[in-house]
Amino acid sequence: MSNTAQDSFRRIPLKGKSMWPITAPLIGVIEPTQSLKRGDLATFMNGCGTGVIFHRVTRCMPEGYITRGDTRYHSDGYIPRHAILGRITRIEYKGLGFNLPATGLWAHCQRAAGTTWSWLAPGLRTRVRQLKQRLRER
Numbered sequence: 703m704s705n706t707a708q709d710s711f712r713r714i715p716l717k718g719k720s721m722w723p724i725t726a727p728l729i730g731v732i733e734p735t736q737s738l739k740r741g742d743l744a745t746f747m748n749g750c751g752t753g754v755i756f757h758r759v760t761r762c763m764p765e766g767y768i769t770r771g772d773t774r775y776h777s778d779g780y781i782p783r784h785a786i787l788g789r790i791t792r793i794e795y796k797g798l799g800f801n802l803p804a805t806g807l808w809a810h811c812q813r814a815a816g817t818t819w820s821w822l823a824p825g826l827r828t829r830v831r832q833l834k835q836r837l838r839e840r
Contacts, residue, residue, distance in 0.1 A: 714745070714754055716793070720771025721756060722823070724793065730756060731792035736783045738762065741813025743790035743802065744769050746781050756790055758820050772820040773827045
């Protein structure tokens with residue numbers, strides 16, 4: 703990647719619990735784009751405009767997207783295309799990185815795995831919370 707192309711990419715810390723286990727201390731590399739596919743990790747500003755959210759695209763519509771954190775039951779609602787900052791193309795940890803390609807078989811597999819995880823994670827998170835509560839009661 704040339705320096706000019708690299709300069710247009712932005713790095714952000716991946717924080718929060720909604721996309722566990724894809725969270726801190728990981729860094730996400732954002733490619734500026736408003737053209738996303740189902741399963742992509744979209745980035746957009748929160749409602750207050752004070753922070754960046756990264757959630758998985760669950761539905762593509764002509765003028766925007768529906769997104770949801772992998773461990774959440776409910777979607778974020780409609781996100782218009784103009785609010786999209788880009789898509790996460792790489793995840794880094796202590797200098798090591800993992801690319802998330804936009805096209806090809808590997809991209810399709812990554813999106814399918816992410817979408818499947820987003821179906822399983824909310825229930826798993828609830829079960830882990832219940833187990834922790836039971837252990838504390840002992």
